[in-house]
Amino acid sequence: MSKTVPPMKGKQAAVREDYFQHDAGFFALDCNPGFGKSTTLNQIAAEALVRADAAGDRCPEQQLCVISFSREDAASIEPGIRDALDAFAEDTDGTYPVQISPETADRLKRRLQMTDHIGTIDSVLRGIFEDIASELGFDGMPSVGNASQLSLLRQNCIASVRQDDAYSDQCTRLDTAYPTAADSDDESDDRLHTLLEDARAKKRDRRLSIDDFEARLRDTVTDVYPSGPPETLADLLGDIRTFYDDDVATDFAAQQPPETDEETNEAVKDDQECYEEWLTCIEEFCTVLEGYERAYDAACRDQGVVSHADIAYWIAEYFDNPLEDIAGADESASEEYRARVKARYTAKFQSLLIDEAQDISIAQHDALAPFVTDETRVLMAGDVDQCIYVWRNARPEQFVTGFKRGEYFETEWTEHRSYSGSRTYRMRPDIAAAVDTIFGDVFTDPARGGGVDAVSANTDYSSLEPTRSGTADPAVHIAGYTQPEGAPGTPDWFKTEKTPVANYLAGGLTDGTFGHDTVTVLFATRSNMDELAEQLTNQGFSVVNASTHLFENPLIKLICRVVWWLVEPYDPERTRRLVESECLPLSSESTALFEDAGYQIDAVAERGDSDRQAATEDGFLAGLVALARRRARHTSDPGSLVAEEIIEMLGLRADPFGQVPDPERRLAACDALLYSIEDWEGDERYSLSELAQILNSYVAEPKDGLVHPVPNQDEYDIVFRTIHNMKGDEDSVVCLADASGSVNFRGPHTDTFLALGDTLALAPPETVSRTPLTQSDDQGPATTDYGSLRWASDYWSDGRIAGPPSLSRISQRYCAEQWRVLYVALTRARDHLVLSLPYERRHNGVETSWIATLADALSFEENSSAGIYEAPVSNAEKEAALTVGVNDVALPERKSSEGQQPTPRSAHVPAKTKTGWTSRYVNGTSVYQLTANAIGSKAQYILDERGESVSTRSESIDAGLPDGIEREQLGEITHQVLTRAVSQNVSTASLRSFDRPLPEILARSVTASDSRITPAMRASIQTYLSDRICPQFATSDTWKEIQQAQTQYVEEPIHTVLEIDGIEIETQNRADIVSVQSDGQWVVDELKLTHSSIEQETRKQHRLQVAFYAWLLEQQLPTESSVTARLTYLGKSAESAVVSSPIVPVPEWLAGLVDSE
Structure with a gap:
């Protein structure tokens, strides 16, 4: 049995059984934290793949869509499905409902890489939008998010x-x-x-x-x-x-x-x-x-x-309204095309599984609804008590309506099942009892936002039913501290709190209370993280903040600064500003070198050391010189390639200036930046100045960018995270710190525009009186501020927030969400839950204070002495009492703070066992060059001095080419026209005569081009395509077979990680056209535009490229499937032929990538 994939039990098994007993229907699962809903959905998704595969579907993954709301939750979906497939394959005693061979598991895991419908709901909607963007008046797919x-x-x-x-x-x-x-x-x-x-x-x-x-x-x-x-x-x-x-x-x-x-x-x-x-x-x-x-x-x-929200809105509008009523829609938009797109995605969503469904917005719901019919099988899982994204337009009411009435996706489902899961496989019994005791009446208490427009699938609080056994030692701990004189939630308050909580964590880590587990400390905001981190570091513990932003990383700032410099690298003033940047800590010698050279980069090259040793300051300077000389090429390169070249040529992954001590986090930061830029660009390309402007904006406002990834959290003693960042995750030891602030401190009464549920409100203008309400004492001055009569309030009266009904409901729903945030925080813990609380409270009441509610529920003020006490619980039938430890750890001796940060294996200098070089990335266009001429090509690859492809020069240039356009640019435009002709099902007659929609496709391709193309040049290109290229393609065997194919894919991504002699090499490719013939034969087509006679070396390179694509695809298909590679030349001459790898099979070419010495 797989240790990481527990078999489904109880309600989990009931959901799975009902789901597969029906070909269509709506199944809703409302469950407590730790129920294992993500695990349940992942196993059901894996079984759906297995069943579809066993039924003979050649592409089982194309009928399955599994989505979640947040990026953090969605990141675990595909790994979870893969783990489930492995568990099915390892099962020898019938533990799981299906058993498969290891070969089938491996093949289905490869198939998972072929789908774009597993991930966030935003990523799935993005794929749909790409197919309709032009219909909505966009020139191709825009950059998203x-x-x-x-x-x-x-x-x-x-x-x-x-x-x-x-x-x-x-x-x-x-x-x-x-x-x-x-x-x-x-x-x-x-x-x-x-x-x-x-x-x-x-x-x-x-x-x-x-x-x-x-x-x-x-x-x-x-x-x-x-x-x-x-x-x-x-x-x-x-x-x-x-x-x-x-x-x-x-x-x-x-x-x-x-x-x-x-x-x-x-x-x-x-x-x-x-x-x-x-x-x-x-x-x-x-x-x-x-x-x-x-x-x-x-x-x-x-x-x-x-934005992602724009995409959801436009998809819903496109499929929900007459085309003529959609503002800005393209005049050529057709009902026929819309129907085809709708039918395509309806087929892809035959099995639709939604995790964290309570967080989906109206626009997201409406964007998915057109592809869901009464023949779809939908499973949604969520927990409205964990809905903490109302501020991001989450509408949990939709989940409740679906759960209770079976009304969802604009369908009243005939087959409707609802399940409530109360078990938790996560928490120790004492932690579950503490959560129940604290929240037994919070969610229904009007004084804390409950009971008024409350959103819950169940009327009453659903108690947790832990399945784990308890321990003799306390699982709930309180780090007590003397209440500060300052107000709760202020920096002065936390100055008093931080030392006791740091001492408690240090003691628990040192005396074995927490075992060998990493401690996760949760914060409602990032405000005081640095202060506590400094305190703990000074006590000798390694701390990492997993909620910092990527663009706060000094290495990322340096990369962004170099991009900015490359816009004009020969400008002395720009070079001076780069040298003087805080993110570039050059030595005084290097700074003097630039000064002596007048900040002229060429003069620096003449005076500096040309040795390009990696991870040295001299190597960095030599890299700057090389980057400046390659500036012309960078103007046409994708932004991700520019950033990758900066990282490689400056040796930044090795951190020459020692800016990021943790090597694994350093590599993760570089990869995150590259992936982000690639994601922003999509099919477009930024100019250098555009890329620099975008990156500089993120450096100025890091909160707008990504959270910095931490790949090696387990190697730290303590990890800091925000509660929102922790949602969907868990840890053995969880501590809640800095929780003293008022629940409604930043409530609706402080805002000018309010939008919650169906209520929308714009505050009265500030130029008039909103009728302020105050209480005066006998001497006259105001002592109590009730708020404004004509706006939202934070004043509590008779157990509710005062004010007009609609605004009062907004305020109460805001408060309810703050209590749900606390619920999420406390339910992340598996073995130990640590709460930082003052011994006494003199400020807020339980209605507005987390710490007051925690202390009151756990009877802390009556039992604040160090040691262990028994607290009464809300559900005496389950637990007689709850054991709580108060400052029950030994205060550790102070340790030196030096050398306490983790030192992963990747931080150590590896033994020099080989002098060769292996590329980390490779694709079909570079395999031949990297293997046929190993030394020369690898040197070109490292330095990126590619120039012309191997043996492509020829004196016999086709004189019929359009005037004034570069051949590479012409090739890109031609490629877009031909592949879109395939994807849009253009007829042979239209292709041969260059009839609609080809002129429109050409116009969009020209508009999207990086180069300036005049009307005369555009007319010349159209003549070239209409008179030569399109007629050639229309009469080719390739076109005929594609037209007869059962399925066609255009610009199909073929990505994977290859393991060659123990070395992992990433390959990312896009095949021009992939088709499936009626007999089940797969074909990969590569189109090449020729302007001259084709030399043999070039033919070999092209043959290996398309054979490589076909080989990669074949690895990801069922064993009985076969893939043919076909190469088509158009231009000076037209020819098409099925090809194979030249000289030796593809695996032997790949073996040549790894040096033997």
């Missing part, structure tokens, strides 16, 4: 709106109504822009028209003024009593000037003005919002960039 590009685009949009006469006056008045903070020194800080962008995003996610959006805002005003604006003081006091209570109304009345006429009361007049001005602002805000949204959409199409 690039926060830096989108930020620049949005700034340009608001600038254009402000300059538009149709909106300039409204913008001026709205700036007055909602002014930017006076103390802001950030030129880009534009409060109106922030409000407009927030409103645009929330409007889009709810798929509202501008009229519906404005109506929602006006509905909130009506709710705040239920009887309209007040006419008398009595009317005003009536609203105060309704929204607050009699005491607040009495206080307000007492503060009014005596003998004032009710109808002329200043407070009444101010409130009337608030009503009128509020409605005026809403009208003007929506007018400007409509213009901003229009400018945003136009800029997205023009610049080729969208």
Whole structure:
């Protein structure tokens, strides 16, 4: 039995049995933390693959879609399915419901690499959008989710709106109504822009028209003024009593000037003005919002960039509306094409499994709905008690409706099953008992956000049912500290807290309380992480912050700075600024070298050491010289290749300046940057200046970028993470620190625009009174601030948050989410849960304070002495009492902080057992060069001085080429036209005559080109394609067979990791066309454009390239499948032939990649 894949039991097994007993239906699983829902879904997905494969499906993975909301959760899906397949193959005693051979498991794992429908919901929607982007008016697939590009685009949009006469006056008045903070020194800080962008995003996610959006805002005003604006003081006091209570109304009345006429009361007049001005602002805000949204959409199409939320919105709009009603849609968009795309993805989603389904937004739900029919089999799993992404538009109500009523994806499911899973396979019984005791009434307590618009699949709290056995020693611990004088949640408070909690963790790690496990410390925010890390490091423990941002890494900053420098590497001023950058710690000798050379990079090359030893400062300088000389090539290279060359040529993976001590984390950072750039670019290419601008924006705002990966967390003593970052994960020892802040400190009352559930609200303008409510003592000055009558409040009255009903619900739902965050934090622990709490509390009550609720539930104030005590539990039937340890570890002796950071094996200098070199990456275009002429080609590969391909020069150039365009550029445009002709099912007649849609395809390809192509050049290209290339392709055997194929794939990725003589080599490739013939034969086609006679060496290179693709594909198909390689030349001559690897089989060519000495 596999140790990592436990067999399904109880409700898990029941879900699986029902799922496979039905060919279609809707199955909803609501389960507690630690239930194993991800494991359940992964095993069901693996079994679905096995069943489809056994039924004879050649591509079983193409019928399966498995998705999750967050990137962290989605990253574990494919590994989980692979582990399940391995477990099925290892099973010899019938533990699992299916058994397969190891060969079948390996083949199905390779098949998993062929699908794009396993991952985040955003990644799946991105693939769909790629097929319809041109229909929606985009010139090809835009860049997706690039926060830096989108930020620049949005700034340009608001600038254009402000300059538009149709909106300039409204913008001026709205700036007055909602002014930017006076103390802001950030030129880009534009409060109106922030409000407009927030409103645009929330409007889009709810798929509202501008009229519906404005109506929602006006509905909130009506709710705040239920009887309209007040006419008398009595009317005003009536609203105060309704929204607050009699005491607040009495206080307000007492503060009014005596003998004032009710109808002329200043407070009444101010409130009337608030009503009128509020409605005026809403009208003007929506007018400007409509213009901003229009400018945003136009800029997205023009610049080729969208957000993930935009993709979900556009997919839903495209499949849910008449084409003529979709703003900006291409005039040539057709119903026939839309129907084909819909049918294609409906087939791919035959088995749809959704993890963390409670976090899906309306737009995401609506974007998937068109591909789900009553013949689909859907399994969704989630837990609304763990929904902590409402601020990112999560709509758990949808999950609840699906769970309770079987209504989901716009379908009322006839076959509907719901399951509630209460078991937890994660926590020790004492931890589960502590969680139950703490949260037994929190989720239903109106004083803590429950009970009002509460979202839960179950009415009552669902207790945890632990399956693990308990231990004699405490599993729940409290690190107690004396309450500071400062306010909770402030830096002064944490200065007092950090030493006791650090001492407790140090003691638990030293005396064996925590065993040999890494401790995970959770924080609600990143605010005080550095202070605690410094404290623990000084005590001799290795600490890593797994929630830091990638672009805070000094090595990543250096790479970004070099990209910026490469825009103009021969500019002395730019070189000086690079040399003086904080991220480049050059020695005084190297700095003097640049100064003496006048910061001229060529002069530096003449005076410096030309030795390019890796991981040295001299090698770094030599690399800069080489990069400068290659600047012309960089202008046409993809951004990811530019960054890769910088890393390789400067030896940055070896960290020549010692900026990142942990080698594994250093490599992970470099890889994350490369993958990010490749993901941003997609099929497009950034210019150097564009890439530099984007990277510099991320360096300026690291929070907009990725979280820094930590590949070797287990090698550290202590890992810091935010609670949101930890969701979906677990650890043996979990500590909650820095939890003293008020739950509603940053609540809705501090915001100007609110969007939660169906409620939308724009605050009254700040130029009018919102009727502030305060309590005065006998001496007169205000002592209590109740909040504003006409906006959201944080004042508690009779167990609820006061205020108008719609705004009160928003505030309570916000508070409810904060308590769900705490629930997520506490349920991450397996063996030990450590809480940092003050011995006594003199500030917040349990309604607004995590630490007060924790202390109260665990009876800590009555048992705060060091040692062990028994706390009463909420469910006495399960546990008689809960054992809690208070400061129950020995304070360790202080250790030296030197040398405590982990030293992975990769940090040590390897033994020099070989002098050869093996490329880390290889693809079909480089295999021949790297093996046929090993020494020379590898030198070119290292230095990237590729120049022309081997033996491609010829004096016999085709005179019929279009004028003024580079051959490489012509090849790219031709390739795009031909492959899209295949993907769009262009007829033979249209291809031969270059009829629609080929001219439109050509126009988009030319527009997307990096080079400037004049109308005359474009006409010359079209003539070349229509008179020669397309007729040649239309009459070729290749085209005929592709037309007759059962399935065609265009630009199909063929990626894998090859192991050659114990060395892993990554290969990433894209085959031009992959097709499956009616007899099941797979064919890989490679198209080559020739402008001259083809030399033998070039033919060998091309033959090996397509044979390599075919060989890779064959490794990933069932053993009975075979793949044919076909090479087609078009241009000066037309020829097509089935080819094989030249001289020796492909594996023997690959063996030549590894040096023997």
